[in-house]
Amino acid sequence: MTDSLGLKRTRRQKSQRVYTLLFGLTMLGLATALVLNALEDSIVFFYSPSDLRERSISPEQRIRVGGLVELGSWKKAKSQTVHEFTVTDGKNKITATFNGILPDLFREGQGVIAEGRLKNNRLFIAEEVLAKHDENYMPREVADALKKSGHWNKGSGSRRSSGEPK
Amino acid sequence: MAEVEAYLGMGGYGAFIWAAYLLATLILAGLLAQSRRALKKQEALLLRLKSIRRGDSDD
Amino acid sequence: MHRYANPSRFIRIADTIFPWAGGIMITAFAIGLYLALLKSPADYQQSEMVRIMYIHVPAAWMALFTYAFMALSSAAVLIWKHPIALLSAKAAAPIGASFTVICLATGSLWGKPMWGTWWVWDARLTSVLILLFLYLGYIALINAFDETERGGKAASLLALVGAVNLPIIKYSVDWWNTLHQPASVFRLDGPAIHPDMLWPLIIMAIAFKMFLLTTLVTRIKSELIAARVQNVQRSLHGNLADGRG
Known part of the structure; x- marks a missing residue:
């Protein structure tokens, strides 16, 4: 009984960690995209x-x-x-x-x-x-x-x- | 002889090309050799420790 | 998941992989170097200088691939606290850093005669330099503590966060004006490389990939045995302490 409960809890913890990581990475990706977009002028190596x-x-x-x-x-x-x-x-x-x-x-x-x-x-x-x-x-x-x-x-x-x- | 020289010269770019190949060879060979050496060292260490432990339990 | 977390099982797998991967690596390097240095033609623009491509490009691919492997392993560390995943990422980092150094150095040697400069701060070159710093940062973090587990969490997080750099490297040449040219092989409308030059490149890429595999299994096995050594040492110390007490 306790065993199965314990297992369930760790499984829930794991999926929670997955969601936290996915959320964090999405936010990081968005932030990076915004920064890169804002810095476009200085990242461009040359002008045509x-x-x-x-x-x-x-x-x-x-x-x-x-x-x-x-x-x-x-x-x-x-x-x-x-x-x-x-x-x-x-x-x-x-x-x-x-x-x-x-x-x-x-x-x-x-x-x-x-x-x-x-x-x-x-x-x-x-x-x-x-x-x-x-x-x-x-x-x-x-x-x-x-x-x-x-x-x-x-x-x-x-x-x-x-x-x-x- | 002249043919070999012309080949090694690589149309004037020999220094750049051979430096690149030499560097890559040194880095890759060095890393693989270091990894194998480290593994052998750990394996030998584990074997020695295990024999010590066995010796202890025999006492 | 934890079926693969059994160290003895992993060591058996590593021992099977090693001779095969090593054999393919040696064969591929022999054929690849023969094609790259002797058989392949000079380029219509860059003449003999094109031969640097056969190490520069595989090194660049493997630098990215190894980082992707490291980032995925690190995700497994953070989600499942998988011990072998941590050792795998730790074992991969120096290999990836070596690929990155080769990529940067050969690129520099290629750039001087062709572009006219050893280095420029364009988006591609800069993002690859950042990749090297990510590898070095990871190595520093994971070795910062005596017990791998403690530095492991911080290092894994760094590896995962650093993964945003991978698409930036890949698409830098498309998103921004750069000195570096766009992709020649992985493009929507097929490779822009003549088959006589594409084949040596592919075979050298196989050789580099097999190098990663042989070196990686060697290093992971080494880490696993080192962990055992630590365990035995700890139990020996314990026994000694018990005996004295």
């Missing part, structure tokens, strides 16, 4: 050229701009270390200048993140340039074959605001 259009950012502010290096936009000065290129997200673009060594993966049509200051609405002075690679992996021959056959659709995976080259 379209984001820049929507915000007013002063020239003193150090920011990062990300997007794709527009095809045919990369110009190198004679000194070899001064670069100029256009960052695009498909809708808007901004020209960036950079004096320094670019990462190996810096390429036209590939993702890039430039850190620096806005000179004006059209020009960005980069002090640091990072290359952003996409999530597609394939052998060179396959990439060449795809390009040749016209099935090249690199954008299929890039759902991010880094946008797609067209």
Whole structure:
């Protein structure tokens, strides 16, 4: 008699602990979601050229701009270390200048993140340039074959605001 | 020989790639070895303690 | 539930698992390393550098998987006060921390030549660093007391609370702009990796998973025997005290 009662009580205690934990975790999840949502602006690593259009950012502010290096936009000065290129997200673009060594993966049509200051609405002075690679992996021959056959659709995976080259 | 050198060079990225593989190997092998050693130590300890206990009860 | 709480039974299971998991691990590492370092092609963008992926990505997956295991075990600790669950979580923590260190270090070695930086504070990298701190915090808490049970409750709570970090890590690359690229393998429209590169990755992932299994059963068995050692020691001390009294 006491045995079965005791068993029942521990079982009730256990299910109570389950509910307490579930409730606690739900609250924790909600709180985290709210905090992350509120902090969105500081968690975002870079702005797209379209984001820049929507915000007013002063020239003193150090920011990062990300997007794709527009095809045919990369110009190198004679000194070899001064670069100029256009960052695009498909809708808007901004020209960036950079004096320094670019990462190996810096390429036209590939993702890039430039850190620096806005000179004006059209020009960005980069002090640091990072290359952003996409999530597609394939052998060179396959990439060449795809390009040749016209099935090249690199954008299929890039759902991010880094946008797609067209 | 040149082929091996070219392979180890990994197109100029050899240092990064081999460092990554070496580091992973060291960490994983080290952890597994440490875990096995700790287990053997506890097993030996338990065996010794049990023989001591048996010795006690024989007295 | 307590059917699995029998230590002798668990040790028998561990002894059966160990040679199999170890054998599969060695085979998978042999095939996986051959494919990753010799057979697989260079990437069209990253050339040979893609080979770091074959350790970086499995280490990242296992860092998350091990944490999920630890969090679930900790839930079992808090709900059922299950003693083996506590030892399992305790045994898993150093393994998960090692996976996380490998993930961060190889990612850094990958980032320098490709991105142009060893480290950035973007959402993905930062959330994985937090994962490492959660592992380290758990290890510190559970070792803070001589008796595992006492630190166990606090440590289990930390492990469970820290589990909110798992979806943040996984979806950080989708929710926010990051330097790190989005997922290549686990995506709705199928992997964005050529099969010649996907296979070595899968086989290396199997090797890493088997590493977790072999190391985990070894460490849990070790913890169980250590608990027995403590019991025997206590009874010996008791006997000695009785004899003197």
